Amino acid sequence: MTVRDLLKRTPFRLAATFSLFFLTTVLALFTVVYLGASARLVSDIRDRVEATLDSLAVLDGDKTFDDLVTVVAGESESVRDPDFIIELVDKNGNFLAGNVRGVRQSDHWMTLKRADILPTMDRGEPDDEFLAIWRPLSKGRLLVGSDNSEVKQMKLFLLKVLGYGLLATSAALVLCAIYLARQTQHRIDAFANPLARASQGHTTARVPISGLQDDIDQVALQVNRMLGNLQRLIENVNQSSSDIAHDLKKPVGRLRQRLDDARRKAGNVEEFKGAIDAALLDIDSITETFDALLRITQIEAGARKARFVTVDLKILLAEVQDVYDIVAEDAGDQLSFTAALSGPAHVRGDPELLVQLFANLVENSIRHCPAGTEISLALSAKDDAYVIEVADTGPGIPEPERDNVFRRLYRLERARSTAGSGLGLSLVAAIVELHGAKITLQDNAPGLLAKVKFPLS
Amino acid sequence: MRILLLEDDANTAAYVAKGLEEEGHTVDHIADGRQAVAAAMSENYDVIILDRMLPNLDGLAIIKTIRSAGQRVPVLFLTALGGVDDRVEGLDAGGDDYLVKPFAFSELLARVNALARRPHAKADETRLKVGDLEIDLVSRRVTRGGDTIDLQPREFRLLEVLMRNQGHILTRTMLLERVWSFHFDPKTSVVETHISRLRAKVDKPYGKELIHTIRGSGYTVHDGS
Numbered sequence: 001m002t003v004r005d006l007l008k009r010t011p012f013r014l015a016a017t018f019s020l021f022f023l024t025t026v027l028a029l030f031t032v033v034y035l036g037a038s039a040r041l042v043s044d045i046r047d048r049v050e051a052t053l054d055s056l057a058v059l060d061g062d063k064t065f066d067d068l069v070t071v072v073a074g075e076s077e078s079v080r081d082p083d084f085i086i087e088l089v090d091k092n093g094n095f096l097a098g099n100v101r102g103v104r105q106s107d108h109w110m111t112l113k114r115a116d117i118l119p120t121m122d123r124g125e126p127d128d129e130f131l132a133i134w135r136p137l138s139k140g141r142l143l144v145g146s147d148n149s150e151v152k153q154m155k156l157f158l159l160k161v162l163g164y165g166l167l168a169t170s171a172a173l174v175l176c177a178i179y180l181a182r183q184t185q186h187r188i189d190a191f192a193n194p195l196a197r198a199s200q201g202h203t204t205a206r207v208p209i210s211g212l213q214d215d216i217d218q219v220a221l222q223v224n225r226m227l228g229n230l231q232r233l234i235e236n237v238n239q240s241s242s243d244i245a246h247d248l249k250k251p252v253g254r255l256r257q258r259l260d261d262a263r264r265k266a267g268n269v270e271e272f273k274g275a276i277d278a279a280l281l282d283i284d285s286i287t288e289t290f291d292a293l294l295r296i297t298q299i300e301a302g303a304r305k306a307r308f309v310t311v312d313l314k315i316l317l318a319e320v321q322d323v324y325d326i327v328a329e330d331a332g333d334q335l336s337f338t339a340a341l342s343g344p345a346h347v348r349g350d351p352e353l354l355v356q357l358f359a360n361l362v363e364n365s366i367r368h369c370p371a372g373t374e375i376s377l378a379l380s381a382k383d384d385a386y387v388i389e390v391a392d393t394g395p396g397i398p399e400p401e402r403d404n405v406f407r408r409l410y411r412l413e414r415a416r417s418t419a420g421s422g423l424g425l426s427l428v429a430a431i432v433e434l435h436g437a438k439i440t441l442q443d444n445a446p447g448l449l450a451k452v453k454f455p456l457s
Numbered sequence: 458m459r460i461l462l463l464e465d466d467a468n469t470a471a472y473v474a475k476g477l478e479e480e481g482h483t484v485d486h487i488a489d490g491r492q493a494v495a496a497a498m499s500e501n502y503d504v505i506i507l508d509r510m511l512p513n514l515d516g517l518a519i520i521k522t523i524r525s526a527g528q529r530v531p532v533l534f535l536t537a538l539g540g541v542d543d544r545v546e547g548l549d550a551g552g553d554d555y556l557v558k559p560f561a562f563s564e565l566l567a568r569v570n571a572l573a574r575r576p577h578a579k580a581d582e583t584r585l586k587v588g589d590l591e592i593d594l595v596s597r598r599v600t601r602g603g604d605t606i607d608l609q610p611r612e613f614r615l616l617e618v619l620m621r622n623q624g625h626i627l628t629r630t631m632l633l634e635r636v637w638s639f640h641f642d643p644k645t646s647v648v649e650t651h652i653s654r655l656r657a658k659v660d661k662p663y664g665k666e667l668i669h670t671i672r673g674s675g676y677t678v679h680d681g682s
């Protein structure tokens with residue numbers, strides 16, 4: 001992996017940025033500590049020098065000046081290897097006493113090299129320095145300076161300590177960053193592989209969940225949900241496609257047979273006409289299947305929502321009952337409608353599709369139930385929803401089949417003898433979904449109870 | 458009748474044009490949208506049959522263009538299979554009727570005939586009469602040979618639609634749309650059942666049929682003379 005590749009990895013970039021920021025902060029902190037400590041050491045030395053000057057300056061005065069000269073001379077003599085320097089001069093700058101001579105005059109603090117002022121000393125480093133200052137007295141000037149080398153040593157020590165500290169911190173930081181970056185990178189890499197597999201068509205591929213329930217797990221859950229939906233959709237499409245092919249093969253085969261029969265056997269124009277009429281009916285039923293499939297697809301696409309208006313379910317259901325009561329009567333059934341609410345039942349919806357929804361349910365009951373069935377349409381309001389129940393006393397749908405019947409082109413075994421595309425309930429489901437409603441099929445003991453719930457708008 | 462046919466599919470166009478010409482109509486077939494607008498504006502057609510999807514110009518745009526120029530000629534537009542919104546959009550744009558492809562020729566013919574006589578129908582007519590059957594649209598009274606016949610509202614609406622189009626065939630689909638506002642194909646015999654109920658009240662007791670079934674096409678009302 002090249003550096004450029006590494007830079008493209010988010011966890012590495014994050015870790016690197018964080019490390020850099022942290023190191024800069026540590027460096028700034030160390031600088032402050034170093035500068036603060038140095039300044040403190042220097043000011044300590046200066047205080048010491050000033051204190052010495054103060055104690056000697058006590059002897060400043062007409063009577064005691066000679067004593068001062070004596071004291072300074074004594075101090076100079078007693079210290080053979082001075083870590084401090086002292087020089088007393090008269091008003092004209094002539095040397096009176098001290099362990100150094102001819103230090104240049106200045107009103108400010110001076111840093112003096114040991115080699116410059118104490119050339120004869122055989123101990124100490126020539127680069128050692130003294131911090132010194134002149135104090136004006138009544139009859140001359142007094143210089144006191146203190147060895148600065150402990151400051152230098154202290155500074156060196158500080159630099160060492162801080163340097164090692166910085167090094168240790170950096171090392172720990174880099175290790176930590178590498179660890180974090182790798183951990184995160186691993187989890188990100190764990191995404192890439194299943195996703196690559198999914199894009200190659202392995203719809204069962206899923207992203208691993210670490211169980212930490214963190215943000216990455218949240219994303220992983222979403223991705224898995226998406227992959228699951230994708231898998232279902234693809235299976236749906238595959239299933240639909242093969243179902244369509246299968247479902248169309250039969251009528252097309254029948255059509256071919258019919259035409260073939262007519263071609264071989266029909267003896268007169270009437271017989272040909274009859275065969276053609278039957279063939280046209282076959283084609284119409286094939287077309288109808290396509291039409292229903294396309295309608296379902298379009299309804300599922302949701303464009304119709306733009307045309308939603310306020311619909312009174314009470315009026316709509318009464319119309320459905322009005323259209324179908326004599327149809328049911330002719331089939332030997334009974335169709336009733338009861339509304340268990342006094343006011344209107346307003347929902348937002350597409351009236352055309354809603355009529356088709358309930359017409360389909362009622363027609364299913366009429367077509368799939370034996371004569372003498374009681375079919376009832378009932379409207380009520382329950383728990384923030386309008387509930388429409390279409391119930392019959394027919395054979396019903398066995399429990400394990402109740403979800404399957406909403407699948408496209410799915411037909412119950414016993415319904416195969418009845419004409420139908422196996423799309424009626426799929427269309428119902430699509431319309432229900434479009435309106436944000438829910439449909440469930442239940443046992444009406446005996447018969448089927450289709451329950452459609454519209455949330456109150 | 459002079460009919461303008463706008464259809465880019467040569468096979469469909471030939472099928473429609475030939476069928477209409479055999480029925481005695483004159484058909485001008487144009488495949489291009491821009492030429493069609495010019496023809497619709499300059500010529501005097503009785504009906505325009507228009508494909509919803511055309512090269513160069515959308516069928517909807519054509520209807521809108523000629524309508525905004527004041528051309529009132531009835532337009533029947535053909536929509537693709539399963540186009541749920543096409544019908545509403547087409548009618549909104551100013552179309553008068555629609556037909557979903559593929560269609561039976563009898564369906565097309567019935568709709569063209571029904572459309573062509575539209576401008577002549579007296580919209581303010583309140584009484585319709587076929588033979589000795591009479592309906593009053595205001596009092597909603599139905600009489601035959603002096604007897605008052607009691608009809609359900611839906612039966613009245615069915616008879617009214619048939620009587621308004623007397624002498625013309627109304628297909629099952631046309632009746633579903635106009636009487637019940639059903640824009641889908643019911644799986645039960647809704648139309649047949651209602652027609653038979655209507656016949657039982659209007660025709661049966663009087664010995665002479667006024668409501669006729671045209672096999673393979675639909676229904677029509679006429680007094681047979």
